[in-house]
Amino acid sequence: MIKINDLEFSVSDGRHGRKKLIQVDELNISQGSFVLITGETGSGKSTLLSLIGGMNRPTSGTVKVLDRTISKLSDHFLSEYRREQIGFLFQFFHLIDNLSVFDNIALALVPYNLSFSALQQRVELVVKQVGLKGKEDFIAQNLSGGERQKCALARAIINNPSILIADEPTANLDKAAKLALLELLYSFNRNGMTVLVVSHDPLFEDNAIIDQKIVMSSGKVIAL
Amino acid sequence: MFNISFIKFSLKMMFSSRRELIAVFMLYTCLIFILSSFFLMKNSLFNAFDHLIDGKPELIIQNMQGGKAVNTPLSWADEILEIDGVGQVYPRLFGTYFFEQGRDFFTLVGFSLLEESYDSEIQSIIDGVDFKSFQNQEGIYVGLGVQKLLRSHYYTDSFSFFYGSGKKLTLPILGHFSKKSQLETNDLILLSKQSIRLILNIDENFATDLVANIPNPAEKVIVATKVRELFPNARILDIVDLKVNMKRNYDIFGGTFFALFLLPLVAFLILFYTKISALTEKGRSQVAILRAIGWEIPLVMSWHLFNAFFIASLAYMVGVLCSYFFVFTLNAPGLSQLFLGQANLSASFNFTAVIPLETLFYLFIVTVFPYTLASVIPIYRSSIVSPLEVLR
Ligand SMILES: Nc1ncnc2c1ncn2[C@@H]1O[C@H](COP(=O)(O)OP(=O)(O)OP(=O)(O)O)[C@@H](O)[C@H]1O
Ligand SMILES: [Mg+2]
Numbered sequence: 001m002i003k004i005n006d007l008e009f010s011v012s013d014g015r016h017g018r019k020k021l022i023q024v025d026e027l028n029i030s031q032g033s034f035v036l037i038t039g040e041t042g043s044g045k046s047t048l049l050s051l052i053g054g055m056n057r058p059t060s061g062t063v064k065v066l067d068r069t070i071s072k073l074s075d076h077f078l079s080e081y082r083r084e085q086i087g088f089l090f091q092f093f094h095l096i097d098n099l100s101v102f103d104n105i106a107l108a109l110v111p112y113n114l115s116f117s118a119l120q121q122r123v124e125l126v127v128k129q130v131g132l133k134g135k136e137d138f139i140a141q142n143l144s145g146g147e148r149q150k151c152a153l154a155r156a157i158i159n160n161p162s163i164l165i166a167d168e169p170t171a172n173l174d175k176a177a178k179l180a181l182l183e184l185l186y187s188f189n190r191n192g193m194t195v196l197v198v199s200h201d202p203l204f205e206d207n208a209i210i211d212q213k214i215v216m217s218s219g220k221v222i223a224l
Numbered sequence: 225m226f227n228i229s230f231i232k233f234s235l236k237m238m239f240s241s242r243r244e245l246i247a248v249f250m251l252y253t254c255l256i257f258i259l260s261s262f263f264l265m266k267n268s269l270f271n272a273f274d275h276l277i278d279g280k281p282e283l284i285i286q287n288m289q290g291g292k293a294v295n296t297p298l299s300w301a302d303e304i305l306e307i308d309g310v311g312q313v314y315p316r317l318f319g320t321y322f323f324e325q326g327r328d329f330f331t332l333v334g335f336s337l338l339e340e341s342y343d344s345e346i347q348s349i350i351d352g353v354d355f356k357s358f359q360n361q362e363g364i365y366v367g368l369g370v371q372k373l374l375r376s377h378y379y380t381d382s383f384s385f386f387y388g389s390g391k392k393l394t395l396p397i398l399g400h401f402s403k404k405s406q407l408e409t410n411d412l413i414l415l416s417k418q419s420i421r422l423i424l425n426i427d428e429n430f431a432t433d434l435v436a437n438i439p440n441p442a443e444k445v446i447v448a449t450k451v452r453e454l455f456p457n458a459r460i461l462d463i464v465d466l467k468v469n470m471k472r473n474y475d476i477f478g479g480t481f482f483a484l485f486l487l488p489l490v491a492f493l494i495l496f497y498t499k500i501s502a503l504t505e506k507g508r509s510q511v512a513i514l515r516a517i518g519w520e521i522p523l524v525m526s527w528h529l530f531n532a533f534f535i536a537s538l539a540y541m542v543g544v545l546c547s548y549f550f551v552f553t554l555n556a557p558g559l560s561q562l563f564l565g566q567a568n569l570s571a572s573f574n575f576t577a578v579i580p581l582e583t584l585f586y587l588f589i590v591t592v593f594p595y596t597l598a599s600v601i602p603i604y605r606s607s608i609v610s611p612l613e614v615l616r
Contacts, residue, residue, distance in 0.1 A: 050612045055516065075521055083518025094513050094615050098240030103233060108517045113227045155517060 001031035001194060002052060002163070007061035009047060022047045022219040024061075029196070031162075034189045034209050037198045039216030045198040046167055048216065052196065053086045053165045054078045066162065083111060087156030091168035093148040095155075097141040101132060104140055105155045126154040130184060146177025153184060163194045170201045178203055230523075231530065238531045241506065249539050255492050256543025256591055257550070261559060263587060264551045267580040272407040283444060284461040285434040285451055293459065295430035300455060304436055307450045309443035315431030317417050319424040321385065326373045331412050334420035353414065354399055362416055363398035368574070369410035371400045383413075387423045395419060406574045503602045511606045512614035521607045525600050532599035536592040544584060552577045 004027040013019035022044040029035055037045050050056040051063055054070050057078075063071045070081055082088075095104045105123050114122075127133055130150040135143070140151060149169060156164060166185070170178040178201070186209050189195045197204060204210060215223040238245060285304065287296040301313040317334030353365055364383060366374065374383055374397070384394040401409035415423075426432070436451070438444050448460045503511070514524050550556060552575055560575070606614070 046612065046616075050610060055612045056610045079515070079518050079520040081518075082516065086518075088516050090615055092615075094509065094516070096237065096240065096510060096513060099236060103236055106229070107233060107514065110230055110233055111519055111523055114229065116229060116232075119229055159518075 001066060002027075002029040003062075003064040004028070004052075005062050005064075007051065007063060008059045009051060009056065010059045018059075020219060022051070024048065024221050027214070027221055027224075029194065029212065031194055032189070032192050033194055033211035034186070035194070035196045035212045035214060036204050036210045037196065037214045037216065038200065038205075039222075043216040044219040045216055047219075049165050049167055049196060049198060052163070053088060054081045079111075083108070084159055085162050087153075087159075087161040087164045089149065089152055089156055089164070089166035089169040091171045093145075093152045093172075095140040095148055095151055098139060100137050100139055101127070101143070101151050101154075102136040104151055105158055108155050108158050122158060123154075126158045129157070130154045131180070144177070145173050146180060149173060149177065149181055150184070153181070157188060157193075161193070163196065164188060166195070166197045166199075168199055169197065170199060170203060182207075182209075230527070234527050234530050235534070237510065237527070238534070244504070245535065249535055251492075252536060252539035252591075252595070253543045253546070255489075256540050256587070257547045259587055259591070260544045260547035260584070261551050261556060263580060263583045264547055264578075265556055265559065265575060267583065268551070268575040268578045269407075271578045272576070282462075283436045283438060283448060283451070285436060285455075286459040286461070287433075287455075288457050288459045293433070295426055296433050298429050298431055300458075301431075301434055303454055304434065304451060307447055307454075309438055309440060309447050311437040311439045313437070314435045316433050316435055317420045317424075317426060318432050319420070319426075321413070321423065323373070325377050328373060329411065330370055332420050332424065333412060333414050334417040335414060336417045353401070357398040358416070361396065361398075362419060363396040364419075365399050365401065365414035366397055367401050367409040367412040368403060368406055370413055371397075385419075385423045387425065393419065393422060403574050404576065503606055507602075508606045508614050511603060512609075512611035515607060516611040516615060521604070524607045525603055528603040529596060529600050532596040533592065536595045540588055540592055544587075548577075548579075551575050 004024050007022065007024040007027075008020065009022040010018040010020040037048065039045055047056070051058055051071070052065070054073070058071050061071070062069050065081075065085060068081075070078065073081060096107070099107075102123055105126060106119055109119050109122060123136070127136055130153050132147065132150050132154060135147065138147075140148065143151065149172075164185070169185075170181060173181065182203060185195055185197070189209070212224065214221055285296065285300065286293045287300070288294070296315070298315055301315060304310055304313050319332055321330045321332050322328075323330055357363065366383075374380070379397070382394050382396045384392050386392055395415065401412065401414075420426070421428070436447065438447055444462065451458055451460055511524055514527070515521075519527075550559075555574055
């Protein structure tokens, strides 16, 4: 489902030329798998996710998702790809703090010309799925960490993406919230969603739900 | 792209950072208020001037002695009438009177019920005067500024002029001039020729000056030359020229006003600069979030375009409405002095509502559009970077 070949990503490094952040010769991830990516800090995990998620374009090589070479898409199609195939979760949630739960989630639907009732229907559905029913009108910054991550999750899955990308999603959550999130991620995975998680959390390590584990070091994949 | 939910969420996001919004809105409203006040005042003033200028072509003839205008003998009038091209000659009686208690000067203008026509200047002044009130008694007709000043010194029904050595002439106040003619009549007192002769001590055989009516304006120069031949010490003035000069004296681009005008302009440029240069961290993260969840660059930009346009238009409307109220209802306290010079009677002026639609439209174009477009530049800049650079 995800096929990576000869992937390289470098950035200009001041005056000295270019700094290679990542180099992955080959990486395949099959559809519907739950993938854990680990590695020491600065090893390129987030960068790899950004390339798969269409937030960055590789310097060279290809990223193919569902037989589509996303590394060559224009911004228009890359935005569409992010919107329709990818859901993101971040360590710091990245909600718009002053907006309500409902509005934060609905923002992901604004690019579509939906009627307000259709939009409302879809938001209500995901709110129920992540267990935030009754909190739609809460302002994001008044939520607990666990609730915020649930809100972000609802926003991530509202367009029913095929891949969910989560970068340290549990780092700011307490034990109970971590378990709840894991439960939710697993339930989406069971329904066919590919889940990529970057995490140091022991919760994911040696967990039976993990189908594939990728270990990175200095921008390279060192173990599969 | 501009569907209901887009507009709805744009507004929601905009109002979510209220403090920034209010700051920008206030600054912008102030700027538009000042610019708009300026234009409304300028327009109202120039409108009044234009009204003044379309008088008939006439020459004013004054008697000069030692470089100073003195009273003109009435005998000149008969000689001037002989000149070809001259229609009529009217003697005029006017002068200034110092009102000691009020420490201000009044302009006295004499008229006679018996004379049927006047020069265009006096005609435009006396247009609204109710002459019936003069038929039975001697009295004065006063400008609004005079009326106000007299009232503050408790002269409500009559006023006493002092002349000669301690003599007093008390005349009833029969009425006041309309607000419409205030630019000309504010410091004016209209009274009979007998009274003005008495007060200003003008002999029966003299007038303050003469106005010669020349039906064919093309002959003005020839007539002027002939008058000069007859009376080498005469000064000959053209009424139209006089009024154009007067307009020029109200030079609005000079001095203080310009300084005041520059201040908001500078503030505007600063605002402009900050708008172009960078977004706040919060603003950048909002853009990154929207980009991450799949908003395309044009959508993110139109979101901000819409926000900026909304704010700027709202500020425009509030600014213009406030300035309308400020200029036409409050009569521009503070600012009008900059236009009209020191605060004396002859300079005070009531701004009559003239709405320069074209100018206001122009103001809209030059303030709302640059701001709107400028605000999109930083949005574009942060749209094109990878959202992940911001969302670590
Ligand atoms: N835009 C950039 N410019 C320069 N260097 C960058 C840029 N983005 C990332 N890096 C560097 O690339 C390396 C990999 O970064 P990345 O964020 O992918 O690591 P990571 O494995 O996610 O680390 P962490 O576990 O701390 O999140 C780091 O050394 C980082 O400093
Ligand atoms: Mg990282």
